Amino acid sequence: xxxxxxxxxxxxxxxxxxxxxxxxxxxxxxxxxxxxxxxxxxxxxxxxxxxxxxxxxxxxxxxxx
Amino acid sequence: xxxxxxxxxxxxxxxxxxxxxxxxxxxxxxxxxxxxxxxxxxxxxxxxxxxxxxxxxxxxxxxxxxxxxxxxxxxxxxxxxxxxxxxxxxxxxxxxxxxxxxxxxxxxxxxxxxxxxxxxxxxxxxxxxxxxxxxxxxxxxxxxxxxxxxxxxxxxxxxxxxxxxxxxxxxxxxxxxxxxxxxxxxxxxxxxxxxxxxxxxxxxxxxxxxxxxxxxxxxxxxxxxxxxxxxxxxxxxxxxxxxxxxxxxxxxxxxxxxxxxxxxxxxxxxxxxxxxxxxxxxxxxxxxxxxxxxxxxxxxxxxxxxxxxxxxxxxxxxxxxxxxxxxxxxxxxxxxxxxxxxxxxxxxxxxxxxxxxxxxxxxxxxxxxxxxxxxxxxxxxxxxxxxxxxxxxxxxxxxxxxxxxxxxxxxxxxxxxxxxxxxxxxxxxxxxxxxxxxxxxxxxxxxxxxxxxxxxxxxxxxxxxxxxxxxxxxxxxxxxxxxxxxxxxxxxxxxxxxxxxxxxxxxxxxxxxxxxxxxxxxxxxxxxxxxxxxxxxxxxxxxxxxxxxxxxxxxxxxxxxxxxxxxxxxxxxxxxxxxxxxxxxxxxxxxxxxxxxxxxxxxxxxxxxxxxxxxxxxxxxxxxxxxxxxxxxxxxxxxxxxxxxxxxxxxxxxxxxxxxxxxxxxxxxxxxxxxxxxxxxxxxxxxxxxxxxxxxxxxxxxxxxxxxxxxxxxxxxxxxxxxxxxxxxxxxxxxxxxxxxxxxxxxxxxxxxxxxxxxxxxxxxxxxxxxxxxxxxxxxxxxxxxxxxxxxxxxxxxxxxxxxxxxxxxxxxxxxxx
Numbered sequence: 072x073x074x075x076x077x078x079x080x081x082x083x084x085x086x087x088x089x090x091x092x093x094x095x096x097x098x099x100x101x102x103x104x105x106x107x108x109x110x111x112x113x114x115x116x117x118x119x120x121x122x123x124x125x126x127x128x129x130x131x132x133x134x135x136x
Numbered sequence: 137x138x139x140x141x142x143x144x145x146x147x148x149x150x151x152x153x154x155x156x157x158x159x160x161x162x163x164x165x166x167x168x169x170x171x172x173x174x175x176x177x178x179x180x181x182x183x184x185x186x187x188x189x190x191x192x193x194x195x196x197x198x199x200x201x202x203x204x205x206x207x208x209x210x211x212x213x214x215x216x217x218x219x220x221x222x223x224x225x226x227x228x229x230x231x232x233x234x235x236x237x238x239x240x241x242x243x244x245x246x247x248x249x250x251x252x253x254x255x256x257x258x259x260x261x262x263x264x265x266x267x268x269x270x271x272x273x274x275x276x277x278x279x280x281x282x283x284x285x286x287x288x289x290x291x292x293x294x295x296x297x298x299x300x301x302x303x304x305x306x307x308x309x310x311x312x313x314x315x316x317x318x319x320x321x322x323x324x325x326x327x328x329x330x331x332x333x334x335x336x337x338x339x340x341x342x343x344x345x346x347x348x349x350x351x352x353x354x355x356x357x358x359x360x361x362x363x364x365x366x367x368x369x370x371x372x373x374x375x376x377x378x379x380x381x382x383x384x385x386x387x388x389x390x391x392x393x394x395x396x397x398x399x400x401x402x403x404x405x406x407x408x409x410x411x412x413x414x415x416x417x418x419x420x421x422x423x424x425x426x427x428x429x430x431x432x433x434x435x436x437x438x439x440x441x442x443x444x445x446x447x448x449x450x451x452x453x454x455x456x457x458x459x460x461x462x463x464x465x466x467x468x469x470x471x472x473x474x475x476x477x478x479x480x481x482x483x484x485x486x487x488x489x490x491x492x493x494x495x496x497x498x499x500x501x502x503x504x505x506x507x508x509x510x511x512x513x514x515x516x517x518x519x520x521x522x523x524x525x526x527x528x529x530x531x532x533x534x535x536x537x538x539x540x541x542x543x544x545x546x547x548x549x550x551x552x553x554x555x556x557x558x559x560x561x562x563x564x565x566x567x568x569x570x571x572x573x574x575x576x577x578x579x580x581x582x583x584x585x586x587x588x589x590x591x592x593x594x595x596x597x598x599x600x601x602x603x604x605x606x607x608x609x610x611x612x613x614x615x616x617x618x619x620x621x622x623x624x625x626x627x628x629x630x631x632x633x634x635x636x637x638x639x640x641x642x643x644x645x646x647x648x649x650x651x652x653x654x655x656x657x658x659x660x661x662x663x664x665x666x667x668x669x670x671x672x673x674x675x676x677x678x679x680x681x682x683x684x685x686x687x688x689x690x691x692x693x694x695x696x697x698x699x700x701x702x703x704x705x706x707x708x709x710x711x712x713x714x715x716x717x718x719x720x721x722x723x724x725x726x727x728x729x730x731x732x733x734x735x736x737x738x739x740x741x742x743x744x745x746x747x748x749x750x751x752x753x754x755x756x757x758x759x760x761x762x763x764x765x766x767x768x769x770x771x772x773x774x775x776x777x778x779x780x781x782x783x784x785x786x787x788x789x790x791x792x793x794x795x796x797x798x799x800x801x802x803x804x805x806x807x808x809x810x811x812x813x814x815x816x817x818x819x820x821x822x823x824x825x826x827x828x829x830x831x832x833x834x835x836x837x838x839x840x841x842x843x844x845x846x847x848x849x850x851x852x853x854x855x856x857x858x859x860x861x862x863x864x865x866x867x868x869x870x871x872x873x874x875x876x877x878x879x880x881x882x883x884x885x886x887x888x889x890x891x892x893x894x895x896x897x898x899x900x901x902x903x904x905x906x907x908x909x910x911x912x913x914x915x916x917x918x919x920x921x922x923x924x925x926x927x928x929x930x931x932x933x934x935x936x937x938x939x940x941x942x943x944x945x946x947x948x949x950x951x952x953x954x
Contacts, residue, residue: 076351079335079354086327094320097323098316103268103315103316107267107269111249111267113246114196114249114250
């Protein structure tokens with residue numbers, strides 16, 4: 072049965088790993104603003120003028136259809 | 137055919153709105169390609185975005201733009217070059233790059249986020265910009281040069297996103313830390329709770345010693361280790377608060393909680409180390425976890441709203457000072473008595489001063505709530521807080537900024553008092569008796585057993601403390617009040633903290649302010665009254681002439697007259713002139729049209745009945761036609777609300793206005809209400825104080841800076857806002873003006889919430905009695921403790937949140953899940 076000690080210790084270390092990740096996420100400010108990222112992810116980045124124009128067109132055509 | 141026609145109609149309608157901001161173009165004739173614009177400002181923004189390939193702005197949302205304000209004087213932001221102002225605004229700088237956070241009230245849609253985060257394309261100095269949409273904040277990282285901050289602010293205002301910079305923004309540095317701390321505490325407690333529960337499973341399942349004692353010990357020691365950070369970190373706030381309360385000789389809710397937590401932990405540790413059993417570490421961590429979740433639930437705050445604003449968030453950061461050798465922009469705090477200052481159109485007067493030169497036409501609407509601008513001539517005293525409309529004026533400062541008539545209010549003692557100490561919450565009052573009773577029961581049961589068995593006596597003593605730990609008691613308040621606060625928030629009634637609900641439930645007297653509170657502050661009813669009885673009302677053509685003339689002026693009275701004649705077509709206007717303090721005139725279709733004071737339109741001396749600027753007289757080709765009268769518009773549903781409030785509360789009205797509306801107000805308030813006129817801000821504060829001396833609990837409802845003293849002195853101060861994102865004075869709650877008619881419901885709901893707390897107290901007492909009956913006998917097994925604790929806590933949480941939600945549904949309050 073003593074193998075259970077090793078297993079429990081291992082599982083505890085994994086859990087502690089997640090706890091540390093959670094604390095890091097909070098400390099780095101990932102939970103400060105929970106709304107804006109939901110808007111930001113829908114916005115496309117355009118590289119330069121030519122590409123921008125074509126992007127724009129395709130965006131409009133998909134919108135039309 | 138029909139379809140084509142309607143389509144065309146639709147198209148032509150669409151053509152008429154500004155491509156940038158969506159306002160009607162009204163034949164402005166400003167257009168680029170097939171896109172029309174309402175004003176040059178909008179067109180300039182469009183051209184700037186077009187040039188920089190940022191037109192995606194318009195794809196994300198139709199007409200997303202904000203019309204930039206009239207291009208101000210170019211020196212408006214010169215003060216941002218001042219080192220002392222700059223260093224206070226900036227969050228962080230390393231000499232080369234700096235970050236700064238602006239509050240931008242006009243931010244409203246996805247397009248705004250996109251454009252504001254693409255700022256680096258418009259100005260190479262900007263490295264990065266990041267938006268916090270809910271807080272309406274923009275954080276800009278930029279390269280530091282002598283005037284880069286000024287450039288950024290000017291860029292922002294030129295594209296319509298003018299940041300709000302005032303005295304207040306120089307002082308606040310918000311700490312984001314407290315919320316982060318709470319999250320981490322909950323994380324640690326939850327982590328320990330879940331793991332310890334897993335280790336305790338063997339114990340739950342088997343009463344006998346089936347589990348190997350080696351494993352049992354291993355699990356116990358692990359539980360102990362995991363419980364340590366919960367005790368010393370997660371629960372630390374409760375101990376601190378209990379100790380603080382104890383020192384102040386007042387027993388608050390945290391005292392019995394701390395006692396219970398400590399008893400749980402110490403007894404469990406003893407059991408573990410003496411090898412008696414596995415202890416109650418699962419109950420201990422679970423309790424701390426649930427308590428912290430309750431704290432988070434209660435802590436709901438409204439990010440964009442500020443309840444702490446005073447005159448500082450209204451006053452500008454800098455002012456233009458005139459020297460012998462020119463003008464400089466100086467920070468407001470360096471302004472001294474005797475300085476000569478220059479105030480331009482739309483600028484604010486920062487200190488009480490004497491008018492030296494120029495035509496002052498001062499809008500005190502924010503300070504007094506009165507919309508009509510006041511005219512001043514040189515030599516007159518001008519109070520701080522007014523906004524100049526019209527030309528540039530020069531003033532001599534006669535009082536310091538914080539000694540002025542208005543700002544002096546904030547020196548009153550009621551502002552220095554600690555707000556939180558005034559409220560003793562229901563839970564705190566009960567817990568005083570609770571602690572005494574629990575301690576005496578624990579002592580008695582311990583004393584009872586001590587003659588027979590010392591270890592059993594200790595067992596009983598700690599068991600009572602553990603079971604009686606008011607976990608359900610401590611959970612019912614935050615969950616009930618937190619849920620009530622959320623329901624209020626969905627109904628556009630925003631509270632500063634949950635303790636306001638308990639204060640609301642105890643109100644006995646309600647004091648109203650008039651202008652802006654029970655009347656619309658920006659809207660008036662416009663009536664035309666002909667010069668002679670029997671004379672006809674305005675003909676269509678005359679309406680067109682008046683509309684076209686009034687449309688040209690930015691004066692609030694002209695704007696309201698124009699708004700009331702909106703459906704008329706605009707005619708071409710020539711030789712438009714605006715004479716400050718007199719009126720406006722122009723030649724339209726060959727006719728000379730004048731709108732303004734009696735003197736201006738007729739050439740005769742003003743009649744006394746027309747004093748005040750809520751009248752606008754009209755003359756066409758020198759013929760006096762009559763006048764427009766702007767009357768207050770009372771909010772809809774007011775009569776109904778007041779009638780309902782009248783049955784339960786004493787009601788008063790305080791107003792800075794004269795008695796002209798007395799009869800009208802009597803109709804609304806009934807005969808019992810006290811109506812007081814000509815009240816200064818100090819009078820209002822004194823009136824609330826006097827009521828409180830009589831033992832009344834006062835609810836004050838106001839909207840302007842002039843009510844700030846009374847709002848602060850009252851037990852609950854509610855400020856009414858047409859738009860909750862604009863300025864409102866410091867208060868306990870902010871209500872959207874459209875919801876003022878639900879006020880009596882809100883008050884009733886607060887009362888019922890407090891009753892729900894009391895009921896849930898009774899429920900948790902029943903649980904406590906049940907547990908105590910086991911505990912005093914010294915037979916509390918870990919299994920019963922493990923079951924009783926979560927069952928009582930969770931049932932109390934379900935009961936409180938469920939019953940408040942059901943109640944809200946019954947009262948037809950808006951519920952908004954998600």
